[in-house]
Amino acid sequence: NAGVMQNPRHLVRRRGQEARLRCSPMKGHSHVYWYRQLPEEGLKFMVYLQKENIIDESGMPKERFSAEFPKEGPSILRIQQVVRGDSAAYFCASSPSSGDTGELFFGEGSRLTVL
Amino acid sequence: GEDVEQSLFLSVREGDSSVINCTYTDSSSTYLYWYKQEPGAGLQLLTYIFSNMDMKQDQRLTVLLNKKDKHLSLRIADTQTGDSAIYFCAERFSGGYNKLIFGAGTRLAVHP
Numbered sequence: 001n002a003g004v005m006q007n008p009r010h011l012v013r014r015r016g017q018e019a020r021l022r023c024s025p026m027k028g029h030s031h032v033y034w035y036r037q038l039p040e041e042g043l044k045f046m047v048y049l050q051k052e053n054i055i056d057e058s059g060m061p062k063e064r065f066s067a068e069f070p071k072e073g074p075s076i077l078r079i080q081q082v083v084r085g086d087s088a089a090y091f092c093a094s095s096p097s098s099g100d101t102g103e104l105f106f107g108e109g110s111r112l113t114v115l
Numbered sequence: 116g117e118d119v120e121q122s123l124f125l126s127v128r129e130g131d132s133s134v135i136n137c138t139y140t141d142s143s144s145t146y147l148y149w150y151k152q153e154p155g156a157g158l159q160l161l162t163y164i165f166s167n168m169d170m171k172q173d174q175r176l177t178v179l180l181n182k183k184d185k186h187l188s189l190r191i192a193d194t195q196t197g198d199s200a201i202y203f204c205a206e207r208f209s210g211g212y213n214k215l216i217f218g219a220g221t222r223l224a225v226h227p
Contacts, residue, residue, distance in 0.1 A: 042219040109156075
């Protein structure tokens with residue numbers, strides 16, 4: 001039973017380029033959460049999605065960032081026109097439902113470096 | 116508002132007990148969690164406690180919850196070098212889904 005799969009693990013972009021980060025949740029999980037971890041800091045919530053719906057995007061910057069979780073395929077976090085401040089580790093987590101003990105299962109993260 | 120605070124560093128000798136502390140703000144949080152992050156890796160759930168409990172023990176781990184003071188602690192008995200990692204405290208958002216609010220993490224260093 002594969003865990004949460006994120007790719008790429010490492011991504012280097014120049015300022016102004018686009019970054020696309022992908023997340024495949026655990027099998028049977030229909031809830032996806034994206035978090036950002038800046039160097040030497042904790043994880044900050046970005047967005048919560050269910051299949052084809054954005055439920056809570058209160059942590060997403062208003063510009064340049066978008067997320068989707070289509071009916072088929074992985075969840076995508078897209079960052080347009082990247083800037084140096086976007087350099088961070090982006091973690092995806094999934095859960096089977098919105099209740100129970102609330103445990104989130106995390107991927108290994110995608111580390112974005114903006115030159 | 117939502118805020119979780121932790122001390123940033125803890126250094127202990129191998130074999131001693133480690134105690135990592137955390138304070139949170141949302142008194143309606145139903146679950147509180149401890150996650151472990153090793154270098155270059157994702158977060159791994161260590162343990163969680165439901166808000167109607169004040170203590171939970173799981174092998175070398177003991178979680179204490181003081182709801183009145185909104186204080187959570189994680190005690191690791193007989194700390195080993197393999198326990199060196201960053202430990203994150205998190206509270207579950209009270210809005211009914213699994214959005215977790217994390218502290219900044221406590222970096223535990225275990226030395227011989």
